[in-house]
Amino acid sequence: MKKSDFKIDPNQEFPHLKNAPIVEAALEIRTIPEFEWDEKKTRVMIEQNIKEYPNIQIQKESLTQLHPPNPPKPIYSDRWRGYLCKSSDNLNILQVNIESFVFSRIKPYENWERFFSEALKLWGIYKEYAKVKSIRRLGLRFINKISVHNTNSINIDDYLTYPPHTPDNMDMLFTEFLHRDSLAAPNYPYNVTIIRALKANPKINGADIIIDIDVFDLSLENSSEISIELLKTKFSEMRWLKNEIFFKTLKKEKWESMK
């Protein structure tokens, strides 16, 4: 394989889309628990330190037996794993979990600066409470949904730069598709999972095209280096990757119409 020229440029400017199709932006930092968390103490910490997220729900790990024995006897468990906290308008969501910090912004997404500064502020609180010493995984995921209303057929080529094809271009029609690609960035520690999907949506008498981009980094797994500066560098590079992939996945005419 030839040497790659792949280069990340975090300073590159991308077009601002006033009507960006982002339905969720999520930033996750998976950690290694340093102590056994107490459910009540964690709630008190959230109520005292994260007052802008007053809608607090218990997060339970829903373990369900998928293949019950004969005769079927379902078994459920709901072990506590943390709290899900929502802002008053329910648009910002924080997950304070034993093994992970996740900050999500549900649509409308405003801009990266607001999203990232809020995430960093909350991470500071989490990090102090959880006494985080090491990180297992960094993730930055943006889910985009392009809804096509009132139609019986869609030309996928109009939306995606690399659409799926029927076998050897057989003369058949897609009714839906789900395509998952996993890519590695040469010379960088980042991986990306891209999900492209087409799903019929009876509510709009049409269909939704999903472009779900999840950039992640596992290179910190055995490192204790978790400074804010490092996270800023990492996430700005991951953001560049996410943007580059988005603008190279959706057809230019489509994203230009979102400006």
Place this chain on the structure above:
Amino acid sequence: MSSCAIINKTYLHGMTQGKSDEANKNYQLLSEISQRLQESQYFGLIAKGTFQELDEVFRETLTPDWDGYGALPVEKETFLDTKKFLILLPLYITPPHISAEPDGNLTLEWFSSPDWLFSISIDSKGFLHYAAKFGMRRNYGSEPFFDSISQNILDLILVVGK
């Protein structure tokens, strides 16, 4: 440009956890695909009877003193974590032998010979305790288990379970 692939195991580290409807739907769709492959006769641990073996071990160890020597019962959390661990295993892994321990943990063991084996013990608090013996080499430790299998554990399984 040709399509080149490098093969690594990053998929084992799951997805960034979204909370929107779209995030949930994508997760569900991918889980369904994964389960369909697990059900296949060629690839899957379901078809190879591994999950049935787990169900049987669990049924036999649900009550205290199941071994007649005061053993602790296997908790449902342990059982379900073990099931989740098996579902997350890559498709090409050899099925492990499943057993219960007197402390209520469930153990998965990949055995090649008395000097070449790897076992993982799963407890009710979501921790994995593992021990490997590869000839003169020993490797053991504990780590939390949530929604992915660590590279370290997978590499150890692959030594015996390929």
